[in-house]
Amino acid sequence: MKKITLLLLVTCFLVLSNAIKAQEFNFDVTVSTAQVAGTDQRAFESLKEGVTNFMNNRVWTNVELKPEEKIEGAMVINVKSKNGNIIEAELNIALRRPSYKASYNTPLFNFIDQDFTFEYIESQPMDFNENMYMSNLTSTLAFYAYYCLGLYFDTFGLYGGDPFFKMADQIVMSSQNAMEAGWKAFDDNKNRYWLCENMTNAAYKPLRQYAYEYHRLGIDMMSTKQEEGRAAITKSLTYIQKMYSEKPNLFFLQILNDTKRNEWKSVYTAGNQQEKTKAINILREIDPAHASEYEEILSGRK
Numbered sequence: 001m002k003k004i005t006l007l008l009l010v011t012c013f014l015v016l017s018n019a020i021k022a023q024e025f026n027f028d029v030t031v032s033t034a035q036v037a038g039t040d041q042r043a044f045e046s047l048k049e050g051v052t053n054f055m056n057n058r059v060w061t062n063v064e065l066k067p068e069e070k071i072e073g074a075m076v077i078n079v080k081s082k083n084g085n086i087i088e089a090e091l092n093i094a095l096r097r098p099s100y101k102a103s104y105n106t107p108l109f110n111f112i113d114q115d116f117t118f119e120y121i122e123s124q125p126m127d128f129n130e131n132m133y134m135s136n137l138t139s140t141l142a143f144y145a146y147y148c149l150g151l152y153f154d155t156f157g158l159y160g161g162d163p164f165f166k167m168a169d170q171i172v173m174s175s176q177n178a179m180e181a182g183w184k185a186f187d188d189n190k191n192r193y194w195l196c197e198n199m200t201n202a203a204y205k206p207l208r209q210y211a212y213e214y215h216r217l218g219i220d221m222m223s224t225k226q227e228e229g230r231a232a233i234t235k236s237l238t239y240i241q242k243m244y245s246e247k248p249n250l251f252f253l254q255i256l257n258d259t260k261r262n263e264w265k266s267v268y269t270a271g272n273q274q275e276k277t278k279a280i281n282i283l284r285e286i287d288p289a290h291a292s293e294y295e296e297i298l299s300g301r302k
Helices: 002-022 042-056 136-154 162-174 192-200 202-221 226-246 251-267 273-286 288-298
Strands: 025-032 071-083 086-098 105-119
Touching: 025 042, 042 071, 042 136, 071 136, 086 136, 105 136, 105 192, 105 251, 136 162, 136 192, 136 202, 162 192, 192 202, 192 251, 202 226, 202 251, 226 251, 226 273, 251 273, 251 288, 273 288
Parallel strands: 025 071
Antiparallel strands: 071 086, 086 105
């Protein structure tokens, strides 16, 4: 009997150890309540703890990551109003990725979801099922978990994020009957439906080819072979240029510009004039609202 009990304890320990190693995220979660000052803060403190546990302590994949390999990011829930248990908020998600042999983190995604209304009762369990809509809170968080995994793994292998984008798409499909906005194509042209569509539509695969070549062949190379890395980055921008020429108002292109603009400018403060000119011409084309900022780099100003 003692041997059986010991065996069970060892088995449980091993299962738990594997689960701990498999946890993928290290997200910094903030709940901002500046717009609802004076409201009882206990529910918001409970919400922050619940969201943090949901994102960081849940096992999302079968990929085992070491503690130092956990995916870094941030979520800011900006509460706009609270009416009973109904919270209306904005959700700001930022995702970053380490670069090879460098202390630099490259930004992958920075987006504000303005359709984040959900019911929350203090200390309530945060239940989730991939195949069933249970709450707008957990479905939205799970959607962004899988979406961020898709973006992240796309940067390490060509279309490496496929299984995670499929999971995000499954959540979108299971949420089509939700009362809350953000899940349907006709709700808005800048919501979770279209975020997912832009990554799963075969016509937009150049976006994902860009993600792989830019990060794995470009950013990861910059610490050891700067010129080769910059050349790969310049080549990767041609995929974005192609997408822009075919679909200039594509939703994810707008997000990409806002996420990467400062990094793009930093990359091309150095480099030979010919390559710099080629890259800046592409950047001015795909991000016309900020063309003057790229022109400053071309003229040698920072």
